[in-house]
Amino acid sequence: MVKLVFVLRRLPHLSRQEFQRYWRERxxxxxxxxxxxxxxxxxxxLHTLDSADNEALRASRGGPEAYDGIAELWxxxxxxxxASPEAAAAARELLEDERRFIDLARSPLWIAExxxxxxx
Numbered sequence: 001m002v003k004l005v006f007v008l009r010r011l012p013h014l015s016r017q018e019f020q021r022y023w024r025e026r027x028x029x030x031x032x033x034x035x036x037x038x039x040x041x042x043x044x045x046l047h048t049l050d051s052a053d054n055e056a057l058r059a060s061r062g063g064p065e066a067y068d069g070i071a072e073l074w075x076x077x078x079x080x081x082x083a084s085p086e087a088a089a090a091a092r093e094l095l096e097d098e099r100r101f102i103d104l105a106r107s108p109l110w111i112a113e114x115x116x117x118x119x120x
Contacts, residue, residue, distance in 0.1 A: 001041065002078055006071040006109040008102050019068050020047045022101045030097055031073075034090035042074035067107075080111065 010019035023045060031043050047069045048054065054066060073080075098104060 002075050003112050003114050004073040004080060005112055007067050007107060008069045009106040010068045011101055011103050014101060016050060016068055019101055027097055030094060037086045037090050039075050039077060040073050041076060044072045046070040
């Protein structure tokens with residue numbers, strides 16, 4: 001099983017709360033709608049917390065501005081890119097929606113293999 005990891009930054013006109021609400025309430029149901037045709041086995045959203053602890057962690061390492069969240073999608077196949085016309089249409093619909101709330105130019109994504117080091 002492989003995982004698509006998508007590290008998200010919001011569009012500049014959105015607050016973090018607006019971004020996360022849209023992602024959770026509007027985009028997540030769209031992913032659910034297309035899960036079968038895209039072969040998505042699992043989908044997890046990690047929402048960055050607005051906390052002094054996060055700022056202290058960032059500052060202690062001289063890190064960049066915080067991301068607003070991470071999306072993780074699991075697939076059975078090594079190549080989760082759309083192969084059928086239905087999957088390609090679903091992927092286009094998801095991308096169109098992502099353009100409404102994600103700063104795509106500043107939000108890297110990649111396909112990875114998970115290798116637990118401490119599990120449980």
